[in-house]
Amino acid sequence: MFIRALASISPQHTFGADELPSEIVTYHTNRLACIEPDYKAWVDLKMIRRMSRIIKMGVAAASLCLKNAGLEVPDAIVTGSAYGCLEDTGIFLNRMIEFNEEMLNPTAFIQSTHNTVAAQIALSVKCYGYNNTFVHRGFSFESALMDGIMLLKDNDANNVLVGAADEITDISFAILRRFGIYREQEVSNLQLIGEPARGTIAGEGAAFFLLTKEGSPNDCATLDAIHCFYKPDGVEEITSEIDSFLRAQSLAAADMDLVINGQNGDLANDSIYKQLNTMMFAQTPVTQYKHLCGEYPTSSAFALWYATTLIKNGNTGFGAGIDTLSSKPRKILIYNHYKNIHHSLFLVSAC
Amino acid sequence: MYDLKTQIIEQLNLQDKKPEDIGDDEPLFVEGLGLDSIDALELIVLLQQNYKIKLSNAEDGPKVFRSIRTMAEYITEHQGKKV
């Protein structure tokens, strides 16, 4: 399928960027936060008053994507979010307990439902078409893409707006931290991958893509294939999955100009990638993305934004590994896993 | 009524409005301020939280919340009582 347009809100200067930012925003923290636009320029004022941060992020990214596509109303909207609308969930829960189930505010409850981002996008552009939301952890974005791809293949839609959004809030960060998944000491995101240790850094973001079945002159890239696999039995099985995935496209690892992988700086998490780098990808340039956006279940949406923008507009020194590329990459493989449970592969090519 | 307007602006997060912008007799719903059904529910919560008035019948809402003045009159009449 063709990626006609895209947009991203992330801890980097990605919103409104047609090419990769020339500089990486550096952080010394174990929790990255998005660089947010002035939402008033992107979201209807009458609607914005009820929206929590994640909804604004999703709606703004979707609005920019549609603008970039030159489209007012998409035929369908499919989103992915592992955590849903955490802020509103927390607000409602807090009040429910504090006030012993009395005098509760309906707005927080209403806005806490997982499909609020997709619903608010539909409401803002008056899209009566197919509307779905996937909430499956590290597969949320991938499932949304699969749904969108099937709609296009079935000719049920000529274009589909597909995206993902996940946020980190004070509460969710405090809870997740207790599971020991984040670095205890604050770390520079630039050193995250190069100096692996126990734990990663938290992240968040929203990214949207306008997919079409038919090509057009200004398409950014093609999404040739996606594949998910669950709880594989070690590196051998992972290698086999990647191999089958590429062979189904009549390709091999050697055909990739670049691999973008989901290393997140955690020793255990990254061991899989390290093994692949010495075996399957020994001759392939490899780069990472989670030092840019942090770790979160739908981070692969940021990776897809990264790969697509790189393919469309070339390298401007955004990442380690890509500054050594001799030319604009034409075939990029994205491989990411979330907690070694949800593994996903994307093949992105130049048009 | 000024205080009531301030409370309403806060409760409904009407970020671009100031108390001076809301007329005493201006319709609150559909036209005028253009509030909707969710706002009506929030106003019911406001009555409870700030004035200890429990409006348990949502159908009374349109009458009570027609304007700032009708709201203020209702509050004066019912403060502290369960309706």
Add this chain to the structure above:
Amino acid sequence: MNYSDPVVYVAGLGVISAIGNNVPETLAAFSNQQPGMGDITMLDTIHRTQLPVAEVKLNNHELAGLGGMQPTQPRTALLSMVAAREALSDAGISNIDQLRTGFISANTTGGMDLSENFFSEFRKDHKAGNLHDVINHECGTVTDLVADALGVHHYISTISTACSSSANAIFFGARLIRHNMLDLVIAGGTDALTKFTINGFNTLMILDKEFCKPFDENRKGLNLGEGAGYVVLVSEKLLKGLKKKPYATLSGYANTNDAYHQTASSPEGTGSWLAMTGALKRSGLSTGDIDYINLHGTGTQNNDVAEGTAIQRLFAPVFPYMSSTKSFTGHTLGASGSIEAVFSCLAIEHGIIYPNLRFSTQMKELSFMPETKYLSNQPVNHVMSNSFGFGGNCSSLIFSKAGI
């Protein structure tokens, strides 16, 4: 339809709700006209004795025992396993690990029944609260727990679109089969009652303090319920290898958005009308072919008039039998689409029309009424099942007798 679509069959059914812990109990409840509403017993809330709900009549230990899960897991997962296992067993497929098997499950509450307990400790002290209560909070984690227990790993996902969630899960699963990505899919959804949802719906003032009266002029709102429902969808090729007759085919489906308001449906029922029309178009059927509509019929002022208006526009002047089985099960939220899909398939299999309980006065806006009697030995070949959720998410499924 745009091309010759492969047919997707329903080969197995599983359901648990306030009216029964499995399909046979459920059928008996319908025929005895025994609804499942009553007082809140499982949750510690100020709304106990104030608001009727439709609880599954098993506690977490009993549910865990029935499904082979742990009682410390979220109730949503426990309910899911019971129904999913029944569906799989009913389909008689023992070698799911040798097939391309998918599990598409929907829910809205995730592990909230446990995390709301965690949160009451945590909010006072961020070091307090048992992490076991929050580790399964996410909607997707509930699905993974059940997928692992079922032994499904090839394709797993979770959908959450409020009240249309599990209807969407069913036809997403069907499309994965049609695209030859999967051979069989256990598709449906689950939701457990939680204080979060009871209080949330209470703030919307759409809960009836009595047992609900869907589609009645004097209806006062909905009763919340809980449960899980799954269908086993198979490809034609796989069906040939099975010994049993399928219940039905999924002949039509559509999802549309009302794009009117976050929670209220448009008065004309635009989204509902588009969904029903879309499902009919895909099935190639006309309104006259539909023998029974399982209404979304929550009992709220807004839903019933919007849905009713859409049905009036689409079906007039000849209306099929229709009823809201939420008058038995309450509104099971994320599970409602699939629980009612199970009921739709059973209606076809057994020739049943379910009654709409507690109906007495026709709605003034409509020229039709739901069926109030339990009917059997009816020719039921095509059933439409509606599910309309918050966020304007409108879904309509059509099940048809196989071989028609």
